[in-house]
Amino acid sequence: MHAQNELINTLNRIYPLSPPLEADLRAATSELIDVPPRTILLRPEQVASVAYFVVSGLARVYAVHGINKAIDEQIREVESTTRFSQAGDLLMAPISFFRQQPSLEVIQTLEESVLVSLPYATLQTLYHTYPTFNIIGRVLTERYFLLAENRAYCLRRHTAPEKWAWFKVTHPQLQGRIPLKYIATYLGLSREHLQRLVEPAWRWQSKNEKKDQV
Structure with missing residues (x-):
């Protein structure tokens, strides 16, 4: 219901x-x-x-x-x-x-x-x-x-930093919930490039692992 x-x-x-x-x-x-x-x-x-x-x-x-x-x-x-x-x-x-x-x-x-x-x-x-x-x-x-x-x-x-800024503004509820490799393909960036732009709070962590996943 x-x-x-x-x-x-x-x-x-x-x-x-x-x-x-x-x-x-x-x-x-x-x-x-x-x-x-x-x-x-x-x-x-x-x-x-x-x-x-x-x-x-x-x-x-x-x-x-x-x-x-x-x-x-x-x-x-x-x-x-x-x-x-x-x-x-x-x-x-x-x-x-x-x-x-x-x-x-x-x-x-x-x-x-x-x-x-x-x-x-x-x-x-x-x-x-x-x-x-x-x-x-x-x-x-x-x-x-x-x-x-x-x-x-x-x-x-947009440039890569502008793309990342746009994503944060338009998708704030997704912080920390998505592996960076998926966000990278959404923004048309390489994972390596996006990884240099992303703040720690936006890095995805699985429930069973401590280390960041990209």
């Missing part, structure tokens, strides 16, 4: 839900998913049939790179993180979900997480049945798009 209330409250802050819509949303999201850390929720070539609402925990979305066929060599960074999702956020591979086509991205939990899933087919039914729900869908899509655009602008125009 608490998890559903979090989801309903989040949506109500965007646009008021009618009682019938709220009832249908509660019915559609009655099942909670308790996911261990480092669980893969979506793999490349799979179609993202559900979107998730993060009740608690942390996850990331990343693209996997392979061989550069033009030169027949392995790309230096085999992954590039495109998004971190924490409590109160949506978690999805947007191109695969909205177009219902094979994904180019991976969804992975970083911490033990509690998720609410909303199937694509159910979402489309809610859009059709309740036209006002389309307003909420548009606002959430705009937020996702603007976050991606802000990151893209940061990667194109």
Whole structure:
């Protein structure tokens, strides 16, 4: 019940839900998913049939790179993180979900997480049945798009210290929760370069180890 209330409250802050819509949303999201850390929720070539609402925990979305066929060599960074999702956020591979086509991205939990899933087919039914729900869908899509655009602008125009400063301002709740190697690929930096910029408080430590992980 608490998890559903979090989801309903989040949506109500965007646009008021009618009682019938709220009832249908509660019915559609009655099942909670308790996911261990480092669980893969979506793999490349799979179609993202559900979107998730993060009740608690942390996850990331990343693209996997392979061989550069033009030169027949392995790309230096085999992954590039495109998004971190924490409590109160949506978690999805947007191109695969909205177009219902094979994904180019991976969804992975970083911490033990509690998720609410909303199937694509159910979402489309809610859009059709309740036209006002389309307003909420548009606002959430705009937020996702603007976050991606802000990151893209940061990667194109900023120096490494500016990228790190931007990340700290835009993701303060992630301090100490993410290995630096994931933040580095999110910012388009090498791990070695980022390591020289990061303050000790931002270094990730596992629950079972004393030493910093990068």
